[in-house]
Amino acid sequence: MSGRPRYALEGVNISKRFGHLRALEGVSLRLRRGSFHALLGENGAGKSTLVKCIMGYHRPSEGQFLIDEQEQSIDNPHEAHRLGIGMVYQHFTLIPNMSVAENLVLARPCLPARIDWRAETRRLREKLDALPFQVPLDAAINSLSAGEKQKVEILKQLTLDCRILILDEPTSVLTPDEADEVLGRIKAMTRETDLSVLIITHKFREVMHYADEVTVLRKGRAAGTTTVAGTTPAALAGMMLGCDPKRMPSTRREVAVREQVLDLERLTVLDDNGEPAVRGLSLSVAGGEIVGIAGVSGNGQRELVQALCGQRDIGAGCMRVQAERFRATREEIRRHHFRCLPEEPLRNACVPGMTIAENLALREFDRAPYARCGGWLNRAAIGARAAALIERFSVSPPVPAMPIGQLSGGNVQRAVLARELSGDVSVLIVANPCFGLDFAAVAEVRERIMSARNQGAAVLLVSEDLEEILELADRLLVMAGGRLVYETTPAAADLTLIGQHMAGH
Numbered sequence: 001m002s003g004r005p006r007y008a009l010e011g012v013n014i015s016k017r018f019g020h021l022r023a024l025e026g027v028s029l030r031l032r033r034g035s036f037h038a039l040l041g042e043n044g045a046g047k048s049t050l051v052k053c054i055m056g057y058h059r060p061s062e063g064q065f066l067i068d069e070q071e072q073s074i075d076n077p078h079e080a081h082r083l084g085i086g087m088v089y090q091h092f093t094l095i096p097n098m099s100v101a102e103n104l105v106l107a108r109p110c111l112p113a114r115i116d117w118r119a120e121t122r123r124l125r126e127k128l129d130a131l132p133f134q135v136p137l138d139a140a141i142n143s144l145s146a147g148e149k150q151k152v153e154i155l156k157q158l159t160l161d162c163r164i165l166i167l168d169e170p171t172s173v174l175t176p177d178e179a180d181e182v183l184g185r186i187k188a189m190t191r192e193t194d195l196s197v198l199i200i201t202h203k204f205r206e207v208m209h210y211a212d213e214v215t216v217l218r219k220g221r222a223a224g225t226t227t228v229a230g231t232t233p234a235a236l237a238g239m240m241l242g243c244d245p246k247r248m249p250s251t252r253r254e255v256a257v258r259e260q261v262l263d264l265e266r267l268t269v270l271d272d273n274g275e276p277a278v279r280g281l282s283l284s285v286a287g288g289e290i291v292g293i294a295g296v297s298g299n300g301q302r303e304l305v306q307a308l309c310g311q312r313d314i315g316a317g318c319m320r321v322q323a324e325r326f327r328a329t330r331e332e333i334r335r336h337h338f339r340c341l342p343e344e345p346l347r348n349a350c351v352p353g354m355t356i357a358e359n360l361a362l363r364e365f366d367r368a369p370y371a372r373c374g375g376w377l378n379r380a381a382i383g384a385r386a387a388a389l390i391e392r393f394s395v396s397p398p399v400p401a402m403p404i405g406q407l408s409g410g411n412v413q414r415a416v417l418a419r420e421l422s423g424d425v426s427v428l429i430v431a432n433p434c435f436g437l438d439f440a441a442v443a444e445v446r447e448r449i450m451s452a453r454n455q456g457a458a459v460l461l462v463s464e465d466l467e468e469i470l471e472l473a474d475r476l477l478v479m480a481g482g483r484l485v486y487e488t489t490p491a492a493a494d495l496t497l498i499g500q501h502m503a504g505h
């Protein structure tokens with residue numbers, strides 16, 4: 001063989017079974033050196049499982065990996081690091097109270113017992129000078145925006161000299177502008193250096209714009225690899241599903257009867273440090289109305305949603321539902337048909353070790369027909385309801401007895417939606433509901449939110465995805481610094497003005 005190896009990474013016939021479940025079946029993938037390669041597939045197709053095998057978190061049941069055309073066994077993440085493979089996750093893994101420099105230094109796998117911070121910082125600066133991203137080394141992580149944090153995550157891998165960078169949905173926490181900046185810079189690095197990138201994303205726009213090649217997984221098998229220049233989003237969607245994508249029947253916005261349902265009056269909510277995150281916020285949502293709250297993450301949206309869902313105390317002000325004082329107790333939530341889909345539902349709305357069926361019954365398990373006299377649970381009724389919801393919301397795999405924490409990210413989201421959107425809904429609070437969902441699921445979830453609205457629910461949609469708000473909302477509000485700073489309607493929306501308000505100008 002002459003010259004340098006053509007492929008940085010090859011997976012050959014990789015299979016992975018979890019018990020009886022075949023998460024991957026004979027998947028082969030070749031990552032050209034210096035290329036930007038996208039990995040696409042429906043929720044549950046096996047993308048995260050494949051990259052976890054590459055990173056040594058899982059051992060494949062069958063198959064081999066080649067790095068620079070040499071066979072390697074990757075038994076643990078340490079080994080992956082030694083081979084120059086680094087990974088960035090969807091959620092941040094940085095230590096919030098420490099500085100950027102401290103995070104980058106502490107990421108080194110073999111730290112001396114005593115750290116010479118001065119020398120380490122100098123070394124770090126030299127490395128960073130050679131990289132196309134700049135971040136303020138002295139800044140505390142919790143003072144950074146989501147885009148900057150994601151840059152630090154990527155820099156962490158690059159300063160560890162990784163040559164193969166794996167990104168699992170890295171842009172879901174970023175605004176489109178931040179995503180473009182981050183992906184553009186990484187793309188430039190693949191052109192200018194030896195870096196090879198494998199990126200999992202659900203966004204066709206990112207695939208078409210940045211990737212050189214794309215591999216599609218379908219139900220644990222490789223459905224094909226193609227150059228991006230030789231394909232289209234429609235063809236990729238067809239490859240993902242194994243058929244032409246069927247168009248969702250689109251739920252029209254219907255004129256609904258308006259009656260004030262949810263009222264927030266001068267609400268103040270404190271963050272974890274006791275500082276006000278929501279500052280005297282007043283807001284009303286009528287039945288049959290979707291009010292969208294746009295904003296850059298970290299401006300109080302999370303605390304607002306937590307207060308509404310009873311996961312955080314309110315500092316001052318008051319909440320009312322149907323003109324009654326509302327404190328988000330379990331009983332009030334049930335009586336008012338108040339439903340909530342918080343962000344990161346696995347962490348905030350599930351018990352990961354419990355089964356899908358049990359999680360689907362979390363709201364109702366202590367009532368008939370799921371509980372019988374004496375407090376005994378009626379497992380048959382819980383199982384039957386779970387099976388019906390799993391089918392209606394296409395949760396995959398359709399196994400009610402599986403721990404919910406073993407579902408793929410997108411399927412956890414579907415399961416929680418199934419629980420929150422079944423039965424009567426009078427108030428619906430949703431935060432980033434399409435986070436991590438594949439394109440078909442995004443369309444489906446938006447339909448369901450619209451139809452809850454048409455049936456009279458008062459919907460508060462908190463989303464970092466402005467397009468989503470423009471598509472769904474009847475009114476759009478911008479939240480910045482814990483306050484609502486601007487209001488408009490999607491029809492009258494001026495994107496520049498919205499952007500300025502989001503940035504706090």
Ligand SMILES: Nc1ncnc2c1ncn2[C@@H]1O[C@H](COP(=O)(O)OP(=O)(O)OP(=O)(O)O)[C@@H](O)[C@H]1O
Nearest residue numbers: 018023043044045046047048049406407408409410
């Ligand atoms: N630790 C585990 N135990 C059992 N089953 C698992 C485990 N991890 C993943 N699975 C299953 O393997 C399959 C593939 O999951 P994976 O997380 O790889 O999907 P994905 O393509 O990343 O989906 P998403 O787009 O929703 O993130 C799913 O059916 C999932 O339920």
Ligand SMILES: [Mg+2]
Nearest residue numbers: 047048408409
């Ligand atoms: Mg995944």
